[in-house]
Amino acid sequence: MTLFQWIFGTLCALVALRHLVRLARGNGSRLAGMFWGLLWAGAAVTIFRPGVTGELAALFGIGRGADLVTYLGLLAGIVVTRYFYNRYRRLETTLTAIVRDRAIKDAEDLLYQRGSGH
């Protein structure tokens, strides 16, 4: 095994273990624990056994394992971006509604206050 595999493979395996232990103890969200545990475990496996991604890629008809990883990363990036964009828009809409509501309730009729009346 190379130095890279020893260092990064071990690090990924430890992070995966941490998530799985937290999951077993019932700490935090089950879904998040499973997702992150599997993701880091997958990363450790592909570092220790690089041939795995190639075998998986072949299953999908993709030539190289690295290409499969790139495609999956791209897909995940799009999904995550869209998720956060929608969250941001919802927050913006809520904030706008609150600010607007207050502005309308506190509207100052300066024509009336100046004694001219509407």
Next chain:
Amino acid sequence: MIDSINNSDTKVTSDRLPADVFVVVPAYNEAPRIGPVLEKLLEVASTVVVVDDGSRDNTSEVVRRYPVWLLRHVVNLGQGAAIQTGITFALQKAAQYVATFDADGQHEPRDLLTMYKRLIEERVDYALGSRFLGRTENMPWSRWLMLKAAVWFTRLMSGIWITDTHNGIRMMTRRGAERIRITMNRMEHASEILDQIARSGYRYIEVPVTIRYSVESLAKGQKTTAAVRLAAKLFAERLAQ
């Protein structure tokens, strides 16, 4: 497009807008400019709604010297949000017509009279100001280019064929205003409004207007880089829908 249900046959001869025409003026850090703008505007408009969009200067204090409605956003949301606040307020106050008018002194208030007249006489729901049918003073070529690009971008995105897509002076009937729901808070609202006009099926016209560029209005206006960001945001919004 379908015919307007505006049933007024009134010939407009007055040089002043009636009280049921609400003119919405979004303002952000406009203290040095808004006083003279309101003075000129109040010569033709009876009901003016200024929406102070969380200004950090004393815009509100200046506005309080004039006989208008003043609404204040506690934080800065953007011009689109300020316009929607003004429209919502005007509709709550039984406005029959709603106009929008920028606070930076670029617009000519008397253009509102022409818009009102044509809105009624031509029985349409939206009158949109066009500087390219009217007149511009001191417009830099970079702004001309940016606005022309915006026209083509809007034609592509909204399918609405007009000559000036980012003009802040516009007027609409109550029915037309009820169809406008600006959700994009910042400068993208101009395209969003056109999009909603196109979808409403209501009739619209373009009215020649005058735009005067000054050093201050250009400094506050949209930069070319901002226009690129705006286009990107509109595109992202479409993708997310």
